[in-house]
Amino acid sequence: MTRGMRACCTLAAILSLSGCALLSSNTPSNIAPTPCAVQGLVFAADGAGGFELFSRTIRNTASTENLPLEVRTFRWTHGYCRVLADQIRAANLRRQGRELAELVLACRREWPERPIYLMGHSAGCGVVLRAAEDLPANTLERILLLAPAVSATHDLRPALASACRGIDAFISYHDWACLGLGTLLAGTTDRCWEFGASGKDGFQPIVNGPEDEALYAKLHQHRWDPSLKWTGHKGGHYGAYQPRFLRMFVLPLLVPTGDQ
Numbered sequence: 001m002t003r004g005m006r007a008c009c010t011l012a013a014i015l016s017l018s019g020c021a022l023l024s025s026n027t028p029s030n031i032a033p034t035p036c037a038v039q040g041l042v043f044a045a046d047g048a049g050g051f052e053l054f055s056r057t058i059r060n061t062a063s064t065e066n067l068p069l070e071v072r073t074f075r076w077t078h079g080y081c082r083v084l085a086d087q088i089r090a091a092n093l094r095r096q097g098r099e100l101a102e103l104v105l106a107c108r109r110e111w112p113e114r115p116i117y118l119m120g121h122s123a124g125c126g127v128v129l130r131a132a133e134d135l136p137a138n139t140l141e142r143i144l145l146l147a148p149a150v151s152a153t154h155d156l157r158p159a160l161a162s163a164c165r166g167i168d169a170f171i172s173y174h175d176w177a178c179l180g181l182g183t184l185l186a187g188t189t190d191r192c193w194e195f196g197a198s199g200k201d202g203f204q205p206i207v208n209g210p211e212d213e214a215l216y217a218k219l220h221q222h223r224w225d226p227s228l229k230w231t232g233h234k235g236g237h238y239g240a241y242q243p244r245f246l247r248m249f250v251l252p253l254l255v256p257t258g259d260q
Contacts, residue, residue, distance in 0.1 A: 047122030098132025126189030166218025174235025
């Protein structure tokens with residue numbers, strides 16, 4: 001491959017795996033929240049590049065809807081616009097995942113009755129899953145993955161065990177640029193090179209017995225359909241956190257009801 005071709009591939013990977021809008025934020029992060037008996041606590045991990053549009057949109061939409069949620073940005077990236085480094089440096093992702101797990105455990109000790117949720121978008125899903133894998137069973141209330149940039153064969157069993165209500169993954173076959181071409185060029189966060197990461201084609205269950213079957217029964221994969229375009233989600237990489245789609249399909253999962 002010539003130098004020019006390598007440069008084009010790198011540029012394509014950076015553009016396709018970026019966090020979309022070039023926005024900065026001074027939102028406090030990785031800080032223990034103020035206690036509130038009725039509020040669910042949500043730790044949101046943005047995608048690569050430190051743009052924080054995902055977590056900010058979750059927080060603003062939850063506030064607009066007056067939901068009993070406290071949404072905290074978990075900053076894990078190498079810094080603003082450092083997209084490729086975030087995507088390919090698995091050691092940092094593992095380290096940040098352990099830090100998030102420790103933060104969750106500290107909050108659980110402080111407020112044992114408070115439901116805790118983990119949410120991730122794109123590469124941030126790798127951080128969320130790594131944290132969940134380090135947590136004891138049933139520590140979390142639920143895990144939400146939006147357009148996860150992890151491999152379709154990622155073993156979800158440890159993460160599923162950590163969440164009482166399991167994992168909800170929002171996926172779209174139309175996400176061919178970021179989770180097709182992008183992960184083929186730069187790899188997934190768990191270092192697989194495939195045209196069709198989990199956020200595009202869905203997770204493939206690993207079932208070796210009844211216990212695994214029971215765990216994967218807690219995996220709920222929500223596939224995008226063109227009929228959902230009215231919500232602002234047009235099937236692309238950033239559609240699952242458009243405010244109307246969030247209000248209709250995502251945020252209700254963070255407010256437990258008797259039939260959930």
